[in-house]
Amino acid sequence: MEINIPKQSVNQLKKSLDNFKLTDAIELSTNEAQTRKFLIEPFFEMLNYVSNDLIPEYNADFGERISQKIDYAIILNKKDTILIEAKKQNSKLTDKEAGQLNGYFNNTKNSKIAVLTNGIEYRFYSDVLDPNVIDGKPFFIFNLSKYVDKDLDTLIKFDKRYILVKEIIQTAQESVFVEDFESALFKELTAPTKDLLKIIHRNMNFKTKFNEDTQVKMISLINSSLLKSLYDKKVIAETNSNSLGVVTTELEIQAYHTIRTLLIQDKKIPNERLGYKDFKSFLNIGIDDNSKKVICKLVFSDSKMKMIIENNEYTLEHIDDVLKHKKELINRTLALVE
Missing domain, CATH: 3.90.1570.30 (tt1808, chain A)
Structure with missing residues (x-):
């Protein structure tokens, strides 16, 4: 009633x-x-x-x-x-x-x-x-x-x-169902499985080879368009709950999942051990949520984007520029997972 x-x-x-x-x-x-x-x-x-x-x-x-x-x-x-x-x-x-x-x-x-x-x-x-x-x-x-x-x-x-x-x-x-659904959807779309990407690719009229470059482009498109409304909700939630003012930006999320997609192409790298930790001025991508196992550091500002792998610093013009450093990222990750 x-x-x-x-x-x-x-x-x-x-x-x-x-x-x-x-x-x-x-x-x-x-x-x-x-x-x-x-x-x-x-x-x-x-x-x-x-x-x-x-x-x-x-x-x-x-x-x-x-x-x-x-x-x-x-x-x-x-x-x-x-x-x-x-x-x-x-x-x-x-x-x-x-x-x-x-x-x-x-x-x-x-x-x-x-x-x-x-x-x-x-x-x-x-x-x-x-x-x-x-x-x-x-x-x-x-x-x-x-x-x-x-x-x-x-x-x-x-x-x-x-x-x-x-x-x-x-x-x-x-309320809990909707929040849980949106959280699960956000997680799935920001880190889409290869099977999901295959389904989407199979239903596209524009046919291309389903290779690594195609997967990276698809993930980038998903992150930049379909996730916009969910991302906005996530930012609001983080802003309301985080007194330190740490908010993971959309570009940082895109970069993380682009790098993650590159890394899991190597079967020796366990998907479930990859993650990120956001700080006020940078974001660490690493293994096992361990501060001593940092694969790379992302330092993004309004004017420039930088990626640091150990002591090597690279300027990124676009998120896809991380592809240029695939080998170094994989080698660094393999050294940390052993």
């Missing part, structure tokens, strides 16, 4: 959030207890949960000898339970920290939603991928200091008057 949420309710939620004196609340929240009082509890009040709805220090039964308490629980219709783990307002939230919710989640009857929050950011988790195990990533994140109308359309679904856990879980499943 889907509830039709009035637009007026969304507008009222927006008004409440806009009127909330966030700066004052942050200044008052110098520890976890104050974070709960001045940030977390008012947030749930704006979603129409009264004080009696938020059960503090909720007991999560870990067995006869072990009993642990989670900061809050909300029990809906005497059945579905939402677990809330609170942190101090200036605490940095990571998905690793959400791992501690697993124990509570596993041992709390009818728990399907868990929230990790520092009073500013609210991360909503479920068990979409593996029953009774918190997913590695939240299916929804709401930030009091920066939100858009689309976020409000999702947040209102957690309002006490409208919340339907089954519907929220279904939406979470769809």
